[in-house]
Amino acid sequence: MVPSIRTELDIGGLSPLTSYVFHVRARTAAGYGPFSGPFEFSTNSVPSPIVGEGASPTVLLLSVLSSVVLLIILISAFIVSRRRSKYSKAKQDADEEKHLHQGGRIYVDPFTYEDPNQAVRQFAKEIDASCIKIEKVIGIGEFGEVCSGRLKLAGKREICVAIKTLKAGYTERQRRDFLSEASIMGQFDHPNIIHLEGVVTKCKPVMIITEYMENGSLDAFLRKNDGRFTVIQLVGVLRGIGSGMKYLADMSYVHRDLAARNVLVNSNLVCKVSDFGMSRVLQDNPEAAYTTRGGKIPIRWTAPEAIAYRKFTSAADVWSYGIVMWEVMSYGERPYWDMSNQDVIKAVEEGYRLPPMECPVALHQLMLDCWQEQRSDRPKFSQIVNMLDKLIRNPNSLKRTGGETTRPNTALLQPSVPESSVLGSVADWLQAMKMDRYKDNFAATGCTTLEAVVRMTEDDLARIGITSAAHQNKILSSIQGMLSQMQQIQGRMVPV
DSSP states (O other), rough: OOOOOOSOOOOOOOOOOOOOEOOOEEETTTEEOOOOOEEEEESSOOOOTTTTTTHHHHHHHHHHHHHHHHHHHHHHHHHHHHHHHHHHHHHHHHHHHHHHHHHSOOOOOOGGGHHHHHHHHHSOOOOGGGGOOOOOEEEOOOSEEEEEEEEEEEEOOOOEEEEEOTTTOOOOHHHHHHOOOOOOOOTTOOOBBEEEEEEEEEESOOOOEEETTTTTTTHHHHHHTTOSSSSSHHHHHHHHHHHHHHHHHHOOOOOOOOGGEEEEEEETTOOOOOOOSSSSSSSSSSSTTEETTTTTTTTTOOOOHHHHHOOOOHHHHHHHHHHHHHHHHTTTTOOOTTOHHHHHHHHHHHTTTTTOOTTHHHHHHHHHHTTOSGGGGSHHHHHHHHHHHHHHHHHGOOOOSSSSOOOOOEEEEEEOOOOOOHHOSSHHHHHHTTOOHHHHHHTTTTTTTEEEEEEEEHHHHHHTTTHHHHHHHHHHHHHHHHHHHHHHHOOOOEEE
């Protein structure tokens, strides 16, 4: 092997009247290339000069040089040809990669790997356990405890992290299922998707390390801050979640478990989609429609075709996103209230949908679009994000509230109202709505009976100190329900 940065080479020490065959190949950082075809040369009859024999040095030099020049020309032509070939292949590979990122399937299912550990090694960074400091337990997951802590990597500043641990006594299957979430998360990079810092697999406990989200799950955060945000702020929350889901859909990834409880909120109120542990493989038996390796299918958030036929697609995620919209606008209300799962399935099959809960008509219309029976009729996440962007740019479009929709035949479910005879007192009524924080407000104004309550208006509520629009709407909705009971108008489901 002759190292060279030139395309020419001097070869000496050749014997006269001898045939030589040369094969050439290039060696680069990419490795050895293939050999060229044979190049055959013969030296001439002029012998090497011997002192005293009178050989002409000029003739000998010209003969050797002519052979070497011809060899160099052939070698140069071969190298140029190889470079062009490599460039063409590199351009082709780049074009193929570009095409893959534009429209091909990018997400790789870790369950397709024969060795699941290979997927973990490929998509998740191994972290030394000595870099992690566990501080306190903040929750219990399916596979073990969830803790908060700190991560300090060499050359980087210390950061707060969330740490999922695999409980002792695990089986190999549990270990594989636990780490599969890291293999999935490690493939994503988006500001509205939870970020994976790495994993610990070389010692116990086995851990998954992610960024820490200070405000916890979105559903609990909304209930804790009931009525404190403007509509524009809530739409911003929805826009962030929608953007994250658009990214997942573009990567051909189906979440299957989108719900407010699986969206996390950081200190800057940025929402990030999390919980990628739901199994992507369903068994061929009737019970599998409700149970997967990742747990039970969440009926209240799941599209009807996914429940009935196990057809999980991005369109099914769109249905779930519509439920998340409803959760956000109702400040963490439980979808379908106290209805049983079977009643929810039946109501949805009969065409009933959740009511607007006094949210802007444009938002409830988008929810109804997400809940179209035919999945092909539901919007794409890209369309959802565009719609929310338009609403944010035009806040006036969010001012109209109520139950008006462009689908006059849509039947809306109504939340059940406890029987007034069972409630007994104003305090019981407020507690049933989780509005007992206002019992002193009612008592201070002498409003101590339900008969007095049902005569109250929005202005009355404001006068006694209930200024939150969301709380006013919730109380007025319940008052309307009690009035209906008193007037003997039955019917939990009211067609619109």
